[in-house]
Amino acid sequence: MSFVRKSPGNLMASMLASLLAVVVxxxxxxxxxxxxxxxxQRPQPVEPVLLEGRPAPEVLDENQVLRRGNGEEPRxxxxxxxxxxxxxxxLRDLFEGLTTEAPDGDIIPGAAVRWNxxxxxKEYTFYLHRDLKWSNGDDLNANDFVYSLQRSADPATAxxxxxxxxxIVNAAEVISGLLPPEQLGVTVLDDYTLQIHxxxxxxxxxxxxxxxxxxPVHKASVEELGDRFAREGNLVSNGAYILQRxxxxxxxxxxxxxxxxxxxxxxxDTVVYVPIEDLNGEINQFRAGELNWTYEVPNNQxxxxxxxxxxxxxxxxxxxxxxxxxxLSREPFIENPDLRxxxxxxxxxxxLTEKVTQFGEEPSFxxxxxxxxxxxxxxxxxxxxxxxxxxxxxxxxxxxAGYSTENPLRTEIRYNSSENNKKLALAVASMWKQELxxxxxxxxxxxxVFLQNREQKALTEVFLGGWTxxxxxxxxxxxLFRSGEARNDFxxxxxxxxxxxxxxxxxxxxxxxxxxxxxxxxxxxxDNPIVPVYTYVSKRLVDPHVRGWQSNVMDHHYSRYMFxxxxxxxxxxxxxxxxxxxxxxxxxxxxxxxxxxxxEEVRPVEGQPQEGQPEEGQPEGEHx
Amino acid sequence: MSxxxxxxxxxxxxxxxxxLMLITIAFFxxxxxxxxxxxxxxxxxxxxxxxxxxxxxxxxxxxxxxxRYLGQIITLDFGPSFQYKDWTVNExxxxxxxxxxxxxxxAMLLAFFLGSLIGIIAAMRQNTATDYxxxxxxxxxxxxxxxxxxxxxxxxxxxxxxxxxxGGWEWSAQYMVLPVITLALPVIAYIARLMRGSMIEVLHSNxxxxxxxxxxxxxxxVWRHALKPAxxxxxxxxxxxxxxxxxxxxVIERIYSIPGLGSYFVQGALNRDYTLVMxxxxxxxxxxxxxxxIVDLLYAWLNPKIRYEQA
Numbered sequence: 050m051s052f053v054r055k056s057p058g059n060l061m062a063s064m065l066a067s068l069l070a071v072v073v074x075x076x077x078x079x080x081x082x083x084x085x086x087x088x089x090q091r092p093q094p095v096e097p098v099l100l101e102g103r104p105a106p107e108v109l110d111e112n113q114v115l116r117r118g119n120g121e122e123p124r125x126x127x128x129x130x131x132x133x134x135x136x137x138x139x140l141r142d143l144f145e146g147l148t149t150e151a152p153d154g155d156i157i158p159g160a161a162v163r164w165n166x167x168x169x170x171k172e173y174t175f176y177l178h179r180d181l182k183w184s185n186g187d188d189l190n191a192n193d194f195v196y197s198l199q200r201s202a203d204p205a206t207a208x209x210x211x212x213x214x215x216x217i218v219n220a221a222e223v224i225s226g227l228l229p230p231e232q233l234g235v236t237v238l239d240d241y242t243l244q245i246h247x248x249x250x251x252x253x254x255x256x257x258x259x260x261x262x263x264x265p266v267h268k269a270s271v272e273e274l275g276d277r278f279a280r281e282g283n284l285v286s287n288g289a290y291i292l293q294r295x296x297x298x299x300x301x302x303x304x305x306x307x308x309x310x311x312x313x314x315x316x317x318d319t320v321v322y323v324p325i326e327d328l329n330g331e332i333n334q335f336r337a338g339e340l341n342w343t344y345e346v347p348n349n350q351x352x353x354x355x356x357x358x359x360x361x362x363x364x365x366x367x368x369x370x371x372x373x374x375x376x377l378s379r380e381p382f383i384e385n386p387d388l389r390x391x392x393x394x395x396x397x398x399x400x401l402t403e404k405v406t407q408f409g410e411e412p413s414f415x416x417x418x419x420x421x422x423x424x425x426x427x428x429x430x431x432x433x434x435x436x437x438x439x440x441x442x443x444x445x446x447x448x449x450a451g452y453s454t455e456n457p458l459r460t461e462i463r464y465n466s467s468e469n470n471k472k473l474a475l476a477v478a479s480m481w482k483q484e485l486x487x488x489x490x491x492x493x494x495x496x497x498v499f500l501q502n503r504e505q506k507a508l509t510e511v512f513l514g515g516w517t518x519x520x521x522x523x524x525x526x527x528x529l530f531r532s533g534e535a536r537n538d539f540x541x542x543x544x545x546x547x548x549x550x551x552x553x554x555x556x557x558x559x560x561x562x563x564x565x566x567x568x569x570x571x572x573x574x575x576d577n578p579i580v581p582v583y584t585y586v587s588k589r590l591v592d593p594h595v596r597g598w599q600s601n602v603m604d605h606h607y608s609r610y611m612f613x614x615x616x617x618x619x620x621x622x623x624x625x626x627x628x629x630x631x632x633x634x635x636x637x638x639x640x641x642x643x644x645x646x647x648x649e650e651v652r653p654v655e656g657q658p659q660e661g662q663p664e665e666g667q668p669e670g671e672h673x
Numbered sequence: 674m675s676x677x678x679x680x681x682x683x684x685x686x687x688x689x690x691x692x693l694m695l696i697t698i699a700f701f702x703x704x705x706x707x708x709x710x711x712x713x714x715x716x717x718x719x720x721x722x723x724x725x726x727x728x729x730x731x732x733x734x735x736x737x738x739x740x741r742y743l744g745q746i747i748t749l750d751f752g753p754s755f756q757y758k759d760w761t762v763n764e765x766x767x768x769x770x771x772x773x774x775x776x777x778x779x780a781m782l783l784a785f786f787l788g789s790l791i792g793i794i795a796a797m798r799q800n801t802a803t804d805y806x807x808x809x810x811x812x813x814x815x816x817x818x819x820x821x822x823x824x825x826x827x828x829x830x831x832x833x834x835x836x837x838x839x840g841g842w843e844w845s846a847q848y849m850v851l852p853v854i855t856l857a858l859p860v861i862a863y864i865a866r867l868m869r870g871s872m873i874e875v876l877h878s879n880x881x882x883x884x885x886x887x888x889x890x891x892x893x894x895v896w897r898h899a900l901k902p903a904x905x906x907x908x909x910x911x912x913x914x915x916x917x918x919x920x921x922x923x924v925i926e927r928i929y930s931i932p933g934l935g936s937y938f939v940q941g942a943l944n945r946d947y948t949l950v951m952x953x954x955x956x957x958x959x960x961x962x963x964x965x966x967i968v969d970l971l972y973a974w975l976n977p978k979i980r981y982e983q984a
Contacts, residue, residue, distance in 0.1 A: 122757070124756055124757055124758060125757065125758040126759065127758065127759070130758055132713065204718070204720040204721050205724060207721045207724045207725045207728065208721065209713060209715055209717050209721070210715070211718060211721060212715070212716070212718055224718050224720060224721065225719065225720045226720045276753065276759065277759060280759050296768075296842075296932065297757065297765065297768055297932060298769075298930075298932035298936065299841070299842040299843070299932040300841070300842075323841060323930070324930070325840070325930045326927055326930070326936075327927045327930065329824065329928075330827075330839070330840045330927070330928055330929065330930055333824075333827050333828070333831065333832055333840060334840050334930070336832045336839070337832050337835065337838065337839035339839055339840070339841060496708075496943065497706070497707060497708025497944075497945060498706075498707045498708055500708060500713070500714065501708045501712060502707075534716070535717075536715065
């Protein structure tokens with residue numbers, strides 16, 4: 050067999066080596082930056098003209114197709130099993146919960162016309178629209194919602210978001226298999242009325258109901274089709290759009306759902322979600338006119354985009370915080386508040402956001418990001434100091450903790466592989482070294498390894514972390530630090546903090562509750578379990594023809610509010626309004642049009658350099 | 674031909690242990706990697722984790738899982754994907770492979786014909802300006818990685834000129850042009866260099882000198898007498914190269930957003946999607962092994978010496 054040039058052994062070795070490489074290393078994504086000019090004149094949209102609150106037909110593009118770049122391929126379109134932002138984006142178009150969101154993120158009635166909340170805040174009665182239908186024409190009523198909530202909580206469904214239902218009576222027992230799903234605190238009063246019983250008054254509960262975990266699913270198709278019910282041709286949904294095509298990793302095409310309760314109000318006929326993992330590739334597709342909306346933009350191209358695509362670049366605050374965490378369960382940080390505080394004080398957040406992340410993120414001194422209703426984050430006193438004052442105090446505390454130039458702190462900063470994380474960790478390490486003499490080594494780990502190490506709390510000392518919230522409430526951030534909480538990788542444990550969390554969960558008055566949460570945040574930050582660095586922003590390119598959406602802190606954008614203006618240059622063609630196919634009633638019949646918040650576009654902070662977020666587009670509720 | 678037949682049969686039999694070893698090593702290797710398929714940023718309630726593990730038999734002893742898996746793949750069932758819950762691994766491979774096969778196959782054909790042609794021309798004009806230019810370009814082609822070439826092609830042909838899509842995928846020629854070119858360029862260069870080298874060697878051999886002495890025209894010498902032996906090194910290169918191209922290039926798929934097979938492998942490994950990784954590994958293994966087998970047969974056909982040695 051001497052002639053066999055490539056022996057199977059070699060082959061196998063190389064394959065296994067590549068498998069090993071993939072397991073051990075993480076993929077790196079960033080490519081070189083792009084050339085400096087784009088001479089092509091891009092078409093401009095016409096001025097939006099409104100007719101009784103709606104865009105006048107003559108300003109609308111004939112072709113109401115929206116192409117949205119959407120990050121990774123969604124793992125599933127089963128709303129109860131969904132994970133990550135990309136799937137949630139699509140599901141918001143496909144389904145509708147009892148409540149939904151306006152373009153600005155306000156919670157508004159969805160499948161429920163209205164609701165009553167009992168005096169103690171623990172009993173929600175929802176009154177459904179009378180004529181709700183599934184996308185296959187079946188009637189949708191209160192029983193569907195009860196079935197769906199039970200399915201979400203049922204451990205047999207194995208939803209990784211099931212914990213979001215914990216505010217509901219018996220949810221904890223159902224999720225842990227102690228009670229059957231039928232015992233969940235959700236009851237049908239009649240076909241159009243259902244009641245949800247909560248353990249405690251949960252002020253953010255209406256917001257929770259906009260999450261996919263609370264979307265209704267079509268019982269008959271779930272039971273008949275099982276794992277395949279969310280596939281193309283199978284999925285029955287109740288939102289503004291229905292699934293027309295699903296080519297994995299190529300495209301997901303949604304078309305309007307004629308049975309949607311407000312079907313006549315949505316203007317966008319077709320929405321194409323294009324999964325694109327490569328952010329540079331996504332920009333190229335946007336520039337080539339193949340996308341109207343990007344998922345994100347690469348960090349290293351902010352200034353270029355700002356210069357050449359200032360009209361398209363949209364940057365706005367997003368509900369997430371980025372920080373470094375300490376592992377309080379081991380040396381050197383256990384029982385060492387002075388040292389932790391010294392490290393918190395010694396970094397220069399302005400340098401980090403301006404020079405390292407460069408998207409103009411907001412430097413942060415607290416845990417909870419700004420922009421959550423009336424809540425004022427508990428900004429610590431040192432936020433008002435000059436950097437010089439902070440450094441002096443940091444040095445004093447560092448020495449007080451028993452460290453000096455002769456006896457420096459040696460520690461490790463652990464992060465998950467990404468170009469940006471590396472830059473940040475490096476910058477923080479060098480700040481600590483320069484100001485305090487700390488010797489910090491960087492440890493780069495692949496995502497799953499990193500998460501496991503954080504959770505086990507055996508190896509980690511300082512680690513990179515971040516949190517974006519699933520619902521618009523500070524509690525989502527504070528809860529992470531509860532003693533024994535599964536994602537409390539800090540091993541933070543404080544009885545008075547825990548007690549305060551208990552009380553917050555029960556508190557009814559929004560003002561008092563906010564004050565208590567602020568107090569909890571203050572308590573927490575006093576213990577310095579984290580080094581706050583900055584708060585996130587969402588950043589993307591949006592075709593200026595696409596209007597009807599608004600920036601909001603949740604970064605939720607429903608396609609049904611959007612519409613496409615026609616281009617100025619393309620005006621001459623005598624496009625008679627209302628000839629477009631697929632639009633049920635066209636043209637002037639705008640009578641039935643009442644509420645939609647404001648189809649009038651309110652363009653958010655256009656390419657404003659003050660906010661930006663450096664992360665690699667991570668799923669919601671995820672650390673980076 | 675019975676020599677060739679026996680040769681084929683013995684080679685085929687040799688593949689079984691190879692694949693079994695591949696499966697075994699890959700199976701345990703992916704399990705050794707820290708973290709599991711259901712670890713995520715969010716904490717999973719215990720009961721739900723247990724349910725998931727029971728559903729996918731991850732709660733059984735590893736060895737039992739291994740034999741269960743072997744039993745399962747004999748029926749060609751790779752199981753459900755952990756990560757893409759709506760799909761089975763078989764479906765994902767069936768969706769991804771045709772894309773990779775099309776792009777990779779076309780790139781290979783392009784590379785083979787263009788590369789051989791360039792190599793032959795360079796060999797026939799050895800040490801002339803043509804030779805140097807062509808081979809210089811080929812050297813550049815080999816050295817520049819395709820993830821550098823791709824953005825230039827995209828910017829030029831898609832973003833500025835608007836002739837071709839900048840990325841994405843549909844079953845139409847315009848979506849294939851850029852990826853095929855990008856994939857083919859380095860291979861063209863490589864084949865050209867191989868071809869030139871072996872052609873020069875063959876052209877210097879005695880039987881070609883005899884042919885020349887008999888007064889045969891040069892193109893006939895090359896076409897009829899020199900081409901077949903000169904192709905040998907190219908053919909042996911093409912086995913693994915074709916396997917590499919048609920199983921999907923992760924880089925190219927990423928840059929052009931192509932739903933080929935390569936990314937499933939990487940995503941599967943990163944997400945500890947055991948079934949998906951195993952499915953793709955086994956599929957790759959079979960494809961590579963089969964292609965090598967085909968190359969062996971081609972080789973035996975092109976070079977009778979091998980048949981006789983084996984027989």
